[in-house]
Amino acid sequence: MEIVRLRVNGDERSCGVPAHYTLLETLRYGLGLTGSKQGCDKGDCGACTVIVDGRAILSCITPVWEAEGREVRTVEGLASGMETHPVQDEFDLNGAAQCGFCTPGILCSSVALLDRNPTPTREEIRAALAGNLCRCTGYEKIYDAVEAAAARLST
Amino acid sequence: MTGRNGRGIDGGSGSSPAANGRPDRTGEASPLNTIGRPMRKVDGLAKATGRARYTDDIQLPGMLHGKILRSPHPHARIVRIDTSRAEALEGVHAVVTGRDMPTPYGIIPWTPDEHPLCVDKVRYIGDGVAAVAAIDEDTAIAALDLIDVAYEELPEYFDPHEAIAAPSGPYIHEPRKPGWSGNITKVVKLEFGDVEAGFAEADVIAEHDYFFEGTTHTPIEPHCAIGLAAGDGKLTVWSATQVPHYLHRELARVLEVDPAKVRVIQPPVGGAFGGKSEPFDLEFCVAKLSMLTGRPVKILYTREEVFYAHRGRHPFHMRYRTGATSDGMLTSVDARIVLDGGAYASFGLVTTYYSGQLLTAPYQMPAYRFQSTRAYTNKPACGPKRGHGSVQPRFAFEVQLDRIAERLEIDPIELRRRNFIGANTRTVNELRVTSNGFLECLAEVERASDWKRKHRRLPFGRGVGVAGSTYISGTNYPIYPNEMPQSGIQLQVDRSGRVAIFSGASEIGQGVDSMVAYVVAEELGVPLDHIRVLAGDTDFTPVDLGAYSSRVTFMLGNACLQAARKLKAMVRDAVAEEWEAKPREVLLAGGMALRAGDTGTSMPLRAAFNLAEAKFGTLGATGSYNTPKDVHGSYRGGTIGASPAYSFTAHVAEVEVDTETGFVTVDKIWIAHDCGRALNPVLVAGQMEGSAYMGFAEALMEEHIFKSADEGRAGLHNAPSLLDYRIPTSLDTPALESLIVESIDPEGPYGAKEAGEGPLHPSIPAIANAIYDAVGVRMDSLPFSPPRVWRALQAAGRGKAAGRTRQAVGAGRAG
Ligand code: FES
Numbered sequence: 018m019e020i021v022r023l024r025v026n027g028d029e030r031s032c033g034v035p036a037h038y039t040l041l042e043t044l045r046y047g048l049g050l051t052g053s054k055q056g057c058d059k060g061d062c063g064a065c066t067v068i069v070d071g072r073a074i075l076s077c078i079t080p081v082w083e084a085e086g087r088e089v090r091t092v093e094g095l096a097s098g099m100e101t102h103p104v105q106d107e108f109d110l111n112g113a114a115q116c117g118f119c120t121p122g123i124l125c126s127s128v129a130l131l132d133r134n135p136t137p138t139r140e141e142i143r144a145a146l147a148g149n150l151c152r153c154t155g156y157e158k159i160y161d162a163v164e165a166a167a168a169r170l171s172t
Numbered sequence: 173m174t175g176r177n178g179r180g181i182d183g184g185s186g187s188s189p190a191a192n193g194r195p196d197r198t199g200e201a202s203p204l205n206t207i208g209r210p211m212r213k214v215d216g217l218a219k220a221t222g223r224a225r226y227t228d229d230i231q232l233p234g235m236l237h238g239k240i241l242r243s244p245h246p247h248a249r250i251v252r253i254d255t256s257r258a259e260a261l262e263g264v265h266a267v268v269t270g271r272d273m274p275t276p277y278g279i280i281p282w283t284p285d286e287h288p289l290c291v292d293k294v295r296y297i298g299d300g301v302a303a304v305a306a307i308d309e310d311t312a313i314a315a316l317d318l319i320d321v322a323y324e325e326l327p328e329y330f331d332p333h334e335a336i337a338a339p340s341g342p343y344i345h346e347p348r349k350p351g352w353s354g355n356i357t358k359v360v361k362l363e364f365g366d367v368e369a370g371f372a373e374a375d376v377i378a379e380h381d382y383f384f385e386g387t388t389h390t391p392i393e394p395h396c397a398i399g400l401a402a403g404d405g406k407l408t409v410w411s412a413t414q415v416p417h418y419l420h421r422e423l424a425r426v427l428e429v430d431p432a433k434v435r436v437i438q439p440p441v442g443g444a445f446g447g448k449s450e451p452f453d454l455e456f457c458v459a460k461l462s463m464l465t466g467r468p469v470k471i472l473y474t475r476e477e478v479f480y481a482h483r484g485r486h487p488f489h490m491r492y493r494t495g496a497t498s499d500g501m502l503t504s505v506d507a508r509i510v511l512d513g514g515a516y517a518s519f520g521l522v523t524t525y526y527s528g529q530l531l532t533a534p535y536q537m538p539a540y541r542f543q544s545t546r547a548y549t550n551k552p553a554c555g556p557k558r559g560h561g562s563v564q565p566r567f568a569f570e571v572q573l574d575r576i577a578e579r580l581e582i583d584p585i586e587l588r589r590r591n592f593i594g595a596n597t598r599t600v601n602e603l604r605v606t607s608n609g610f611l612e613c614l615a616e617v618e619r620a621s622d623w624k625r626k627h628r629r630l631p632f633g634r635g636v637g638v639a640g641s642t643y644i645s646g647t648n649y650p651i652y653p654n655e656m657p658q659s660g661i662q663l664q665v666d667r668s669g670r671v672a673i674f675s676g677a678s679e680i681g682q683g684v685d686s687m688v689a690y691v692v693a694e695e696l697g698v699p700l701d702h703i704r705v706l707a708g709d710t711d712f713t714p715v716d717l718g719a720y721s722s723r724v725t726f727m728l729g730n731a732c733l734q735a736a737r738k739l740k741a742m743v744r745d746a747v748a749e750e751w752e753a754k755p756r757e758v759l760l761a762g763g764m765a766l767r768a769g770d771t772g773t774s775m776p777l778r779a780a781f782n783l784a785e786a787k788f789g790t791l792g793a794t795g796s797y798n799t800p801k802d803v804h805g806s807y808r809g810g811t812i813g814a815s816p817a818y819s820f821t822a823h824v825a826e827v828e829v830d831t832e833t834g835f836v837t838v839d840k841i842w843i844a845h846d847c848g849r850a851l852n853p854v855l856v857a858g859q860m861e862g863s864a865y866m867g868f869a870e871a872l873m874e875e876h877i878f879k880s881a882d883e884g885r886a887g888l889h890n891a892p893s894l895l896d897y898r899i900p901t902s903l904d905t906p907a908l909e910s911l912i913v914e915s916i917d918p919e920g921p922y923g924a925k926e927a928g929e930g931p932l933h934p935s936i937p938a939i940a941n942a943i944y945d946a947v948g949v950r951m952d953s954l955p956f957s958p959p960r961v962w963r964a965l966q967a968a969g970r971g972k973a974a975g976r977t978r979q980a981v982g983a984g985r986a987g
C-alpha cells in the first residue's frame with residue numbers, strides 16, 4: 018500500500034492503494050468515484066477518459082503517481098454546483114447516451130475539446146472523439162450534443 | 173411521417189400541452205402530448221453525470237473478488253483437478269469446480285448442454301474449470317496459478333463441415349440419440365409451396381455461395397456479477413444481464429435454491445446487443461462462492477474474457493438459389509445453410525430456425541425451401557446478436573436480388589417494389605403480417621439518397637446500393653412454454669401526485685425505462701419528473717421476459733398502456749363524481765384534471781389522485797401483455813419466427829472503393845425504418861443509427877476468428893482486445909441519416925413496433941451492392957476488408973492497373 022495525494026474535482030484527496038494501481042483504479046476503488054468507467058483496462062476504448070491539467074487522458078494506463086500534484090477532473094466534476102455542464106444537459110436532450118457506459122469518457126473528451134476550442138466544427142468534434150469507442154449510438158447524436166453545447170456556451 | 177430525428181425537446185414536463193400550446197379539451201380523440209415527441213430520458217441525467225451505478229460500481233462491505241480458471245485446450249477431458257494449493261494460499265476463501273454445480277443448464281430448455289464450470293470436458297479455449305474467491309483481485313489471480321488440472325486432449329473441430337462429417341466420436345457433446353452425431357445441434361428442413369415448379373417457371377435463376385463471418389457484440393461494459401448469500405437463506409445476485417427473469421429461474425434450478433429466496437437485481441447495463449441474454453458462468457460462480465463464504469463476491473470479466481464468453485453472430489455458410497420471371501417477380505427460393513455454432517447450444521435451436529424463417533418478408537415468395545444445420549465446433553459458443561439469425565441470410569438474399577435486377581436490367585429498388593408482399597397478409601411460411609410500411613421506406617431512401625441520379629451513374633470507384641429487410645417485434649412464444657403474460661407492469665400512485673412504475677424489463681440503453689414513463693405520462697397527464705421507474709428487480713417487479721428479440725416496446729408498452737388506462741378510468745370516475753359529470757368528460761393532461769368543454773373547471777392531478785384514493789382505496793393498477801395465438805404457421809416449428817408485428821427497413825449506402833488498396837469507405841447510409849410509431853423519435857433514430865453503425869462494422873471491419881494450428885495455437889482467439897478486434901471509431905463511422913416511417917400498427921402501443929434490431933440488417937447487403945455499383949465486383953464473403961476487396965478486384969481485372977471506366981461496371985453483368 019502506498020498513500021497517494023490527488024487533487025480531484027477541486028478536492029484534496031488522499032488514500033492508500035497498491036503500488037501498481039492506475040489512476041482509474043484509484044478513482045473507482047480508492048476514492049469511490051465510480052463515474053469513470055473501465056471498458057478494457059489497456060488503453061483501447063476511452064471509457065476511462067478523465068481530464069488532467071486540461072487534457073483528456075486515459076486513466077486506465079496512467080499510473081496513479083503520475084497524476085499526483087496535478088488537477089484531475091472526472092465526470093463527477095463537470096457540473097458546477099446544481100448546474101450541469103451544458104454538454105451533460107445536451108447529451109440528455111439529444112439522446113447521446115444510450116447505455117451510458119462510454120458517456121463519462123466522451124463527456125471528458127468533449128469538455129477538454131470545448132475548453133481549448135469553444136467553436137469546433139463537426140469534423141473537429143469527430144476527431145476529438147476518435148479515442149472514445151461508443152458501441153450504441155453510431156456517434157451522430159453525440160456530435161449533435163457537443164455541437165449544441167458549443168452553441169450554448171458561445172452565447 | 174419522416175425525418176424527425178432529433179431536435180426541439182420538451183423539457184422535463186412530460187405532458188406539456190399539445191402542439192397548439194393548449195391542452196386539448198375536445199374529448200377522446202385528443203392529440204398525443206408526450207408520445208411522438210422528443211422527450212428527455214428518465215435516466216439521461218444520471219448517465220450524463222456519472223451517478224448511474226452499473227454493476228461494477230457497487231462495492232459491498234467485506235466483498236471478495238472472484239476469478240475463473242479457463243481451459244487452455246479447445247477439446248479435452250478433465251482427468252483431475254487439485255485445488256489444495258490454491259485453497260492454502262493466504263487470502264483465498266473458497267475454490268469451486270464443476271463438481272460443486274453439477275446440474276446442466278441452457279437458455280433453451282430442450283438443449284441444456286452446459287455447466288457453470290466444466291464437469292468432465294472442456295470444449296473451447298476459455299471454457300471455465302474452476303473459480304476462486306479471495307480477499308482481492310491480485311490474490312485471486314495468484315490462486316488460479318495454483319490450481320492443478322490434468323487434461324487428456326481430444327480431437328478438435330474448428331470447421332463446421334468437418335464437424336458434421338465426422339463419422340464417429342469422440343464428439344463435442346454426447347449424441348442425444350444413439351446413432352446421431354454429437355457434433356450437430358439442430359437440423360431444420362422446411363418447404364413451402366412447390367419449389368421445383370417455381371424454378372421451372374423462372375426466366376432467370378441466380379445461384380451463389382455466401383459466407384458471413386462471425387462477429388461479436390462488444391458492449392463497452394464487460395460482464396460483471398455480484399453474489400450475496402445471507403444467513404437466512406436468501407440469495408441476491410446483481411448482474412449486467414438482459415434477462416433477469418431467466419437468470420432467476422436458472423440460478424434457483426442449478427444451485428438448488430428455492431426460487432422464492434433468489435433475488436436478481438439488474439443495474440443499468442452498459443450495452444448488451446444480445447451478448448448478455450443468457451446465464452453466464454460468473455453469475456453461478458459469484459452465487460456459489462458467496463454461499464460457501466457468507467460474504468459478497470464480485471466477478472468482473474476482463475475484456476479478453478468477454479471475447480471468449482461471446483454468444484455472438486454465427487458464421488454462416490450459405491448457398492442460395494433464387495428464381496424470377498423476366499419482369500422480376502420471384503418464383504422460388506432455395507437455401508442451404510451451415511451454421512458454425514461453437515461449443516454450446518445457447519440459443520442455437522432458435523438461430524437455426526431463424527436462419528430460414530425470417531426471410532419470407534418483405535417480398536412475396538410463392539415457393540421457399542431451406543435446410544439449415546447447426547454444427548458444434550471447439551470455439552466459444554455463438555448465440556444471438558442484434559438481428560438474431562436473420563442478418564446473415566438477409567445479406568445473401570439481398571445480394572441475390574441485386575444480381576437478378578442486374579440480369580433483368582430492372583432498377584433494384586423497382587424490383588423490390590414489384591415483389592412487395594403487402595400489409596395484412598400471410599407469408600409463404602404462414603406468418604401473419606399486419607402493418608407494413610416497406611414501400612414508404614423504399615421511397616424515402618430513394619428520395620433522400622438521390623438514388624435515380626446516382627445508381628449506375630457515379631464515376632468508377634463510387635457507387636450506391638440498396639437493400640431491404642424485416643424483423644420481429646418480439647417472439648410470439650416464450651422460451652419456456654407457459655400461458656402467463658410475456659410482460660407485466662405495476663403502477664402505484666402516492667398522495668403527492670407521483671406515479672411509480674414497477675417494471676420487470678431490462679434497461680440496456682435502448683430506453684425502455686423511459687418508454688414506460690412516456691406511456692404513463694401520456695395516459696395520466698403526469699409530468700415526466702413526477703414519474704419514478706423501478707426496474708429489473710425480481711423481488712419487486714413483475715415478470716418481463718427480457719430485453720431480447722426486440723420485444724419490449726411492443727409487449728411492455730402494451731402492458732403499461734393497459735395498467736395506465738385502468739388507473740385513468742379510476743381517476744376519471746372519482747373526479748366525475750366530484751364534478752357531477754360523466755367520466756369521459758374528464759381529461760387528464762398537463763398535470764391537471766380538466767373538464768371537456770368547460771375551461772373554468774379543473775383541479776391539479778394530485779387532488780384528482782387523492783379523490784380516487786378516497787373512493788377506491790390505495791391507488792394502483794397492473795397491466796400485462798400476452799401475444800395473439802393465431803399468428804404462426806400450422807407446422808412443426810411454425811411458431812418460431814411468429815411475432816405480433818414486423819418492422820420493415822430499407823437502406824441505401826454510398827461507398828467509395830480505392831482500387832489500389834481495396835479499401836472501402838462508406839460515406840453515408842440512409843436508413844428508412846417502419847417502427848409503427850416513434851414513441852420518442854430521438855430514441856428511435858438513435859436505435860436506427862446504432863443499428864446501421866453495427867451493420868456497417870460487420871460489413872467492413874469485424875471478424876471474430878480463431879487461430880489455426882499453423883498460426884500457433886489452434887482455437888486461440890485471434891484478437892481478444894478492442895484494439896485488434898476492430899470496432900469503428902468516430903473516424904471510421906459513416907454519416908447516418910434516419911428516416912422514420914410510421915405505419916401505425918393495429919396492435920402495437922400507440923401503433924409502435926420495434927426499432928432496435930431491424931435497422932441493422934440492410935446495411936451489409938446495401939454496402940455489398942454499392943461496392944458492385946462502384947467497381948463491378950461482387951463481394952460474397954464478409955467482411956469486405958481491403959485484402960478481400962483487392963483480391964476480388966484483381967480477379968475481375970478491375971484493379972487500378974486496369975484503369976476502368978464507368979462502362980466497365982454495367983458491362984460486367986457478372987450477375
Ligand atoms: S478502460 Fe479502455 S481505454 Fe481505459
Ligand code: FES
Pocket residue numbers: 113114115116117118119120150151152153154392442443681
Ligand atoms: S452509449 Fe453505450 S457505448 Fe456509448
